Amino acid sequence: MSANIPDPNLLPDGAPVTGTASAAVTEPAGKAPKKDAGDTRHSDRGTSIWGEAFQRLRRSPMAISGAIIIFLFILVAIFAPILAPYPGEATPGMRLVTPTNIPGIGTPGYPLGLDNFGGDVVSKLIWGARSSLLVGVISTCIGLVGGLFLGALAGGFGGWIDTVIMRIVDILLSVPNLLMAVSIAAIAGQSPFAVMIAIGAAQIPVFARLLRSSMLQQRGADYILAAQTLGLGRGKITMSHLLPNALGPVIVQATLALATAVIDAAALSFLGLGGGVPQTAEWGRMLTVAQNFLSSAPQLAFLPGICIAITALGFTLLGESLREALDPKARKR
Amino acid sequence: MLKFIIKRLGLLLLTLFGLSILLFLWVRALPGGPATAMLGERATPEAIAAINKAYGFDRPILEQYVTYMGKVITGDFGNSTQSQRPVLTQFFNQFPATAELALFAILFAVLIGIPLGYWAAKNYGKWQDNFSVILSLLGVVIPVFFLAFILKWIFAVQLGWLPTSGRQDVGLDATHYTNFFLLDGLITAEFDAGWDAFKHLILPGIALGSIPLAIITRITRAAVLEVQGADYVRTAKAKGMTPSILRDRFILRNAMLPVATTVGLQLGLLFAGAVLTETVFAYQGLGYGIAQAITNADYPVLQAYIMFIAVIYALINLVVDLLYGVIDPRVRVK
Numbered sequence: 138m139s140a141n142i143p144d145p146n147l148l149p150d151g152a153p154v155t156g157t158a159s160a161a162v163t164e165p166a167g168k169a170p171k172k173d174a175g176d177t178r179h180s181d182r183g184t185s186i187w188g189e190a191f192q193r194l195r196r197s198p199m200a201i202s203g204a205i206i207i208f209l210f211i212l213v214a215i216f217a218p219i220l221a222p223y224p225g226e227a228t229p230g231m232r233l234v235t236p237t238n239i240p241g242i243g244t245p246g247y248p249l250g251l252d253n254f255g256g257d258v259v260s261k262l263i264w265g266a267r268s269s270l271l272v273g274v275i276s277t278c279i280g281l282v283g284g285l286f287l288g289a290l291a292g293g294f295g296g297w298i299d300t301v302i303m304r305i306v307d308i309l310l311s312v313p314n315l316l317m318a319v320s321i322a323a324i325a326g327q328s329p330f331a332v333m334i335a336i337g338a339a340q341i342p343v344f345a346r347l348l349r350s351s352m353l354q355q356r357g358a359d360y361i362l363a364a365q366t367l368g369l370g371r372g373k374i375t376m377s378h379l380l381p382n383a384l385g386p387v388i389v390q391a392t393l394a395l396a397t398a399v400i401d402a403a404a405l406s407f408l409g410l411g412g413g414v415p416q417t418a419e420w421g422r423m424l425t426v427a428q429n430f431l432s433s434a435p436q437l438a439f440l441p442g443i444c445i446a447i448t449a450l451g452f453t454l455l456g457e458s459l460r461e462a463l464d465p466k467a468r469k470r
Numbered sequence: 471m472l473k474f475i476i477k478r479l480g481l482l483l484l485t486l487f488g489l490s491i492l493l494f495l496w497v498r499a500l501p502g503g504p505a506t507a508m509l510g511e512r513a514t515p516e517a518i519a520a521i522n523k524a525y526g527f528d529r530p531i532l533e534q535y536v537t538y539m540g541k542v543i544t545g546d547f548g549n550s551t552q553s554q555r556p557v558l559t560q561f562f563n564q565f566p567a568t569a570e571l572a573l574f575a576i577l578f579a580v581l582i583g584i585p586l587g588y589w590a591a592k593n594y595g596k597w598q599d600n601f602s603v604i605l606s607l608l609g610v611v612i613p614v615f616f617l618a619f620i621l622k623w624i625f626a627v628q629l630g631w632l633p634t635s636g637r638q639d640v641g642l643d644a645t646h647y648t649n650f651f652l653l654d655g656l657i658t659a660e661f662d663a664g665w666d667a668f669k670h671l672i673l674p675g676i677a678l679g680s681i682p683l684a685i686i687t688r689i690t691r692a693a694v695l696e697v698q699g700a701d702y703v704r705t706a707k708a709k710g711m712t713p714s715i716l717r718d719r720f721i722l723r724n725a726m727l728p729v730a731t732t733v734g735l736q737l738g739l740l741f742a743g744a745v746l747t748e749t750v751f752a753y754q755g756l757g758y759g760i761a762q763a764i765t766n767a768d769y770p771v772l773q774a775y776i777m778f779i780a781v782i783y784a785l786i787n788l789v790v791d792l793l794y795g796v797i798d799p800r801v802r803v804k
Contacts, residue, residue, distance in 0.1 A: 308488040311780045313742030316760070320776055323764050324499055400613045404746055407615055408761055424616060428750070431619065432627050442616035449611035 190462035200458035206451030214270035217263050225264030225418030228255035239434040252423065252437055253430055254416040262444055264418035269448060272333050272402040273395045279337025281391055284344020291345065292352030292383070293375030303349065309342040315401060322405050327412035329419075332405045336398050347390055351383035358382075385463045392456030396449040403445050420445050475792070482784045489780055490542070494535050497769045498527075548770035552762070557774045560759060565778075566649040567637055568748070568755035572740040574671045575679035580733060583683045587690025587729075588722070594695060602687055609684025618677035618750035625673060635752035638667045674751045678744055682736035689732045693725035700724075727798055734790030738783040 194200040213220060223229050232255070240251050249258040291302040309317065318339040325331035355361065356379065364374050403421025405411060411419065415426055420441040427437035505521035522528045526537060541548070547557040590602035626634040648657070656664055697703065698721050706720050745757035752758065756775060763771040 304484075304488070308485050308492065311485050311489060311784055312776055313739050313779065313783060315745065316742040316776060316779060319745065319760070319764065320496065320772065323767075323772065324496060396611065400611075403613055404615060407746065408749065409765055424613075424619070428619065431623050435623050438616070438619050438623070442613065442619065445616065446608075446612045449613075450607065453607065453611055 190459070193462040194458055197458045197462070199454050200462070203451050203454030203456075203458060206447060207455060210266055210448050210451060211270060213263055214267040217267045221260040221263040223257045223260040225261060226256070226414065226416050227260070228416065229257055239430060239437070242436055249440060250434075250436060252416075253426065253434070256416055256418075258437070258440060261418040261423060262420070262440060265420040265423065265441060265444065266448075268329065268417075268419045269399050269402065269445070272329065272336065273398040273452075276333045276335075276337035276398045276402070277340065277391055277394045279334065280340025280344050280394060281387070283338065283341035285348060285387070287341065287345035288348030288352070288387075289375060289380055292349035292356070293379060294371065299349070302345070306342040306345050310346065314339050314343070314397075315404065318401055318405060319408065319410065322410040327410055329411060329413065332402050332411055335405065335410070336401050339401075340394055340398075343394075344387060344390065348383060348387050351386050352379050355379050355382050386460075389456055389460040389463065392452055392459055396452035396456065399445060399448050399452070403441075475788070478788050478791070482781075482788070485784065486777065486781065489777060490539065491535070493773050493776060494538060497773055498531065498534075547774040550763075550768055550771050552766045552768045552771075557771050560771065561756070561774065561778060563649060564754060564756050564759045567753065568741060568744050568757060570650055570667075571671060571674055571678060571744060571748070571753065571755055572737060574675035575740055576682055576733065576737045578675055578679040579682035579686050579736070583686030584690050584729065587687040588694050588725075590687070590691045591694035591698065599691075602691060606684040606688045606691075609680045609687075612680065613746075614677055614681065615746040615750050617680050618674065618747050621673045621677055622750065632673050633666075633670050637670050637754055638663065670751075670753070674747045674753050677750070678740060678747045682733070682740065685732055685736060686729060690725065690729050693728050694721060697721050697725045723797075727794070730793060730797055731790060734786055734793075738786040741779050741782050 194204075217225075239253055240247065242248070242250050247257050247259065249262070252258055252261065287302050287306065291299040291306075312320075318335040321338050322331050322335035325334050352375075361374060361378060364378050369378075402411075402419075403424060406419060406421035407425045409425075411417070411422055413419075413422070415422070423441040424438055424445075427434070427441070430437055505518040505525070505527060526534055529537070545558060547561075549556055550560055553560070586602050586605070590599045593599050622634055625632045703716065703720050706716055711720070741756060744755055745760050747753070748755045748757035749761045756779065759771060760775050762768070763775065
């Protein structure tokens, strides 16, 4: 009987519920936008899943907006030293700031004003993009690599290896994601590095479970049977056949995980787990400090908050469009 | 059915057993050991030795675990290193606060999310649909604590309509029997106290409910879209069913299946997600307790609370799975 109870970790459309970022917009099957003649041409040529997905992404306004946001965000993060007028932790306007008067938007020389330390808000936001990108990419890589390793072991070999790994993953999934990140960060000490490890490690079970279920779906496929008939070894089949074909949902999840990571990083520094000095140029930290000046200088909270939301929006838009583009139900010709 | 419940509870026990080991090792993996973490800057070798002796950290790890579990079974989760009060007492003080908040948040999300999702699907591709899609995107990408800030700034700081923090006005000398403040207000007939507690719930509840709202809207929309295109709906329509019967008994009933699962999952997550919202509003619930425990390196509290939240999460999921049988007769038959 239990077999008929749906897996609580999977939504009906197969979208894992892993945190904040997994929800957005998925068109149901059959309601996909009408395709133009271009599609038939591609199918005739036998385009790969990825080739076709790319074609679909190019035509999706959601995907394009997401990609533009991400592109700008990455540019700002990379060129922060050139773009930002001041170093991240500098306090050039220290003399202009008093506890009762924090110059706001439009202050000469400081377009978005100063913060309570006398730091230039524009510079801090720009440097903040860099630290968000770092946290996002590194933590997602940690989650992805750890999850791929465990998931591939479990899904590729099955048997007792599968059972042991999945039991551990189930135990870890019994603790909500944010709480797990918080507990890991609490051990790892208070530093930006701890935040990355915590967010990444908290993602490992999610990726492991996702990859395994995706591999299990593939395992019964005809091409795997063909590979077995040809006498290929287990490791070879796992690495060169199962894994590449099972990666789609994992890549979607990774894109969405980047959005979650940016938000969670801010959340962890909000809880005081980020370490470093209070004037660190980091969006979550700026938001935390701004809490004390909510009535006199609300812009100090709004600006970094909006940056976090826009960045998360970029990754979410791209991730959701990618999910649609790779959805076999929507790929019907 | 009974067999299923017993099996699930058994699995839950196994999971908790595994989790207890992980958490136990986790506390002992703290840099410098738990004693250093607890003492912080006051960590002299003598103080560390004294703590190790007092808490038994100098004993072999297996022995420590057995001792710990022996106490846990009798309901003794140790004392908070901060207040020195039993962790369980603190939990029973704070749990009702979070339970009230989480229920308020999920009600808010369900009452708005399901109609909104349905409305969007009915108007697929029109502005109503786009509106709900954008709203659900915003709900997901705006950090909860940032939304909490915005709400607090507008409705508490600027307009002054609602209180900025806490669970109840301290000036109100309210009686508390259950620590569920709304319930207490009703039982004792101190309606002003109950109303005041309710006003303290609104802002944190809406902030906390924003994510479930987004997700429930999205799932309802997708489910209704799928169901309303189904053959049996077309057949029912052709047989002349009135729109309201069509909506209630054919479309919504079937579309609610995935929604029910989502609501349960989200409710479970709220108990953990409350850590941010409760901190912004200084709302004295489990999340606030966790945030305090992190700041003070209060590991007995953290260890126990993570365990309790895992139990709550698992029990809610179990209830949802059982309810699934009630909503969906197809699951019951097998």
